[in-house]
Amino acid sequence: MATVTLSNVVKRFGAFEVVHGANIDIKDGEFVVFVGPSGCGKSTLLRMIAGLEDISGGEIAIGGKLVNDVEPADRGIAMVFQSYALYPHMSVEQNLSFGLRMTGNPKADTDRRVKRAAEILRISELMDRRPKKLSGGQRQRVAIGRAIVREPQVFLFDEPLSNLDAELRVQMRVEISRLHKELGATMIYVTHDQTEAMTLADRIVVLRAGHIEQIGRPLDLYDDPDNLFVAGFVGSPKMNFIKAQIVGHDARGVVVELAGQEKTRLTQPLTGPAPEPGSKVIVGVRPEHFGNAGEGDTDLIVAIDVVEHLGGTSFLYARTAHGEDVVIQRDAAKVPTTSEVTVSIRKSYLFDENGLRLR
Amino acid sequence: MRNRNATAYRFLAPYLLIFSVFWVWPIISSFIISFQATRTVPWRFAPGFNWGRLIGDPAFFNALKNTLLILVIQVPVMIALAMVMAVLLNSPLLKARGLYRFAFFAPVVVGEVAYSAVFRLMFSLDFGIVNKLLNSIGLPKIDWFSNVTPAMALIMIAVTWRWAGYNAIILLAGMQSIPEDVYEAATLDRVSKLKQFFYITLPLLKPVIVFCLVLSIIGTMQLFTEPFLITERGGPGGGTETLGLLLYRQGFRSLNFGYASAVAYTMAALAIAITLAQLWLTREKQ
Ligand SMILES: Nc1ncnc2c1ncn2[C@@H]1O[C@H](COP(=O)(O)OP(=O)(O)OP(=O)(O)O)[C@@H](O)[C@H]1O
Ligand SMILES: [Mg+2]
Numbered sequence: 001m002a003t004v005t006l007s008n009v010v011k012r013f014g015a016f017e018v019v020h021g022a023n024i025d026i027k028d029g030e031f032v033v034f035v036g037p038s039g040c041g042k043s044t045l046l047r048m049i050a051g052l053e054d055i056s057g058g059e060i061a062i063g064g065k066l067v068n069d070v071e072p073a074d075r076g077i078a079m080v081f082q083s084y085a086l087y088p089h090m091s092v093e094q095n096l097s098f099g100l101r102m103t104g105n106p107k108a109d110t111d112r113r114v115k116r117a118a119e120i121l122r123i124s125e126l127m128d129r130r131p132k133k134l135s136g137g138q139r140q141r142v143a144i145g146r147a148i149v150r151e152p153q154v155f156l157f158d159e160p161l162s163n164l165d166a167e168l169r170v171q172m173r174v175e176i177s178r179l180h181k182e183l184g185a186t187m188i189y190v191t192h193d194q195t196e197a198m199t200l201a202d203r204i205v206v207l208r209a210g211h212i213e214q215i216g217r218p219l220d221l222y223d224d225p226d227n228l229f230v231a232g233f234v235g236s237p238k239m240n241f242i243k244a245q246i247v248g249h250d251a252r253g254v255v256v257e258l259a260g261q262e263k264t265r266l267t268q269p270l271t272g273p274a275p276e277p278g279s280k281v282i283v284g285v286r287p288e289h290f291g292n293a294g295e296g297d298t299d300l301i302v303a304i305d306v307v308e309h310l311g312g313t314s315f316l317y318a319r320t321a322h323g324e325d326v327v328i329q330r331d332a333a334k335v336p337t338t339s340e341v342t343v344s345i346r347k348s349y350l351f352d353e354n355g356l357r358l359r
Numbered sequence: 360m361r362n363r364n365a366t367a368y369r370f371l372a373p374y375l376l377i378f379s380v381f382w383v384w385p386i387i388s389s390f391i392i393s394f395q396a397t398r399t400v401p402w403r404f405a406p407g408f409n410w411g412r413l414i415g416d417p418a419f420f421n422a423l424k425n426t427l428l429i430l431v432i433q434v435p436v437m438i439a440l441a442m443v444m445a446v447l448l449n450s451p452l453l454k455a456r457g458l459y460r461f462a463f464f465a466p467v468v469v470g471e472v473a474y475s476a477v478f479r480l481m482f483s484l485d486f487g488i489v490n491k492l493l494n495s496i497g498l499p500k501i502d503w504f505s506n507v508t509p510a511m512a513l514i515m516i517a518v519t520w521r522w523a524g525y526n527a528i529i530l531l532a533g534m535q536s537i538p539e540d541v542y543e544a545a546t547l548d549r550v551s552k553l554k555q556f557f558y559i560t561l562p563l564l565k566p567v568i569v570f571c572l573v574l575s576i577i578g579t580m581q582l583f584t585e586p587f588l589i590t591e592r593g594g595p596g597g598g599t600e601t602l603g604l605l606l607y608r609q610g611f612r613s614l615n616f617g618y619a620s621a622v623a624y625t626m627a628a629l630a631i632a633i634t635l636a637q638l639w640l641t642r643e644k645q
Binding site: 050052072073074077078079081083085086087088089098099100102103146150 | 538540541543544545546547548549550551554558559562563
């Protein structure tokens with residue numbers, strides 16, 4: 001078990017910088033998920049920790065030891081690749097034991113480790129099969145097994161579930177969670193799926209275009225996002241963003257008026273400095289934070305386009321008078337039958353023009 | 360349905376016609392001819408005439424021995440060399456990869472006569488560059504064309520020069536189809552580069568290697584150009600005569616078509632037998 005520390009880590013491919021100074025402190029035994037849109041540098045960051053990619057600047061330490069110039073095999077890590085990267089010409093058993101056999105690990109110990117990994121992942125009956133004859137989920141287990149056999153201090157996963165179908169993905173997600181509890185090792189997990197991030201992580205690192213946008217526990221990111229990007233990325237369906245303008249202050253905070261709707265004002269308490277009246281801002285409202293008329297600070301009339309019934313809850317896809325799309329969550333029993341409905345905003349977030357949160 | 364098939368065959372007819380006349384028929388015809396005495400007019404059916412001669416003909420066994428000798432020495436050496444070339448070509452450190460790929464492929468494209476002439480010059484006794492080089496490092500000159508062993512070596516060197524690059528390109532294509540992350544996984548498993556080659560690259564490349572071997576075996580069984588042009592019709596004194604040359608000598612110099620056909624069928628049968636044996640030996644064991 002070990003900590004992983006990234007200080008000002010930079011990665012350049014030629015003149016092209018893809019990671020711009022990342023600082024991340026991962027605690028011993030923590031499950032950290034790197035999440036962000038495609039091409040934001042998640043894999044690159046993970047591969048630098050693994051040692052498969054050189055570090056252009058900054059320092060990476062594992063277990064308190066600087067590893068910038070340490071060989072990948074000596075870093076105490078094991079990696080699970082998105083494509084599984086199994087050895088196609090070897091049986092499952094050989095896949096698991098290959099590394100240990102090649103490095104002269106005592107046979108009895110190798111057998112013990114392989115047996116244990118097979119039991120943990122319930123692949124004992126598959127030991128003689130070639131990867132070609134396994135299902136996607138089974139291959140994924142073998143790939144994880146190969147990591148377990150190394151008994152690493154840190155597990156690295158690069159989108160391990162992205163090749164699986166939706167149902168299997170949920171199942172494997174639970175298994176990975178269980179594995180983390182069972183092994184207690186530090187795990188770093190890369191995904192672009194925010195649901196995976198929310199359900200697996202102790203802490204989430206949100207990345208965008210090589211920058212870290214926010215680091216925090218899943219619910220902290222959800223309840224208290226630092227900026228527009230994180231607010232929009234975490235949560236499904238995503239947070240609604242409505243253009244607005246500061247119109248003044250009162251005893252409770254700043255008063256905001258939604259763009260194009262003079263009558264729709266809401267008041268937001270701020271601890272920091274408040275922007276000048278007239279400044280453009282963005283109001284963020286999560287779908288579940290719309291209430292019935294009169295329940296909140298302000299009422300808003302929206303026109304309903306489509307209603308999606310999911311059983312217990314429903315989502316209303318609607319439009320404001322100013323033409324902005326919003327998604328509203330409702331109990332299935334309380335779905336209005338009219339084409340227009342008045343909703344209230346029970347809770348909202350305020351962002352400035354640059355997308356930074358106003359608190 | 361039948362109608363559509365008929366139309367398809369009508370379109371194929373010109374090809375099928377040419378294929379039958381110039382391909383199928385010669386194969387059948389030479390099989391028949393191999394059972395005929397063709398030194399008499401008219402030819403007559405005499406099954407033992409050519410085949411009987413074959414099993415007692417020292418010239419045949421000399422050609423067979425030469426062919427097999429080249430096969431067992433040259434083919435493995437060439438494939439090994441091609442493998443080394445492919446590994447180097449595949450190295451990320453290599454610059455100007457395209458240039459090398461072209462250079463390796465060029466010998467196949469160069470005209471056979473031109474290439475043979477250049478080899479004769481390079482290995483000539485008194486003014487060839489090879490003997491000059493040998494001299495300059497203190498070794499005696501070698502008379503490549505008058506002694507059997509150097510002449511055989513020369514044939515093997517020439518064939519290897521001509522085909523090693525071709526095989527290297529095929530092997531390279533095979534290597535590039537092995538996914539990079541398999542090697543990365545092995546690197547994380549602390550498996551050295553050398554072991555990665557022997558335990559990952561080689562086994563995964565086996566089908567491609569077998570393909571190269573089969574091509575080379577078939578090619579060598581028919582070897583003709585080099586002993587004909589470089590060592591002047593299998594010289595010295597038949598020392599480099601191959602089955603291909605024997606066939607040519609019997610068929611087109613002595614006009615003994617029956618015997619030449621028997622030799623041709625022997626060559627084909629040997630190539631098939633060796634290839635099958637090899638496929639069987641390297642088959643996927645499950
Ligand atoms: N070997 C390379 N050479 C040049 N650029 C690269 C290389 N590898 C990655 N990049 C670039 O670095 C950026 C980050 O890539 P990376 O693979 O880390 O993204 P990612 O966040 O893992 O995306 P995805 O979710 O699609 O896997 C991308 O813009 C990519 O084009
Ligand atoms: Mg990636």
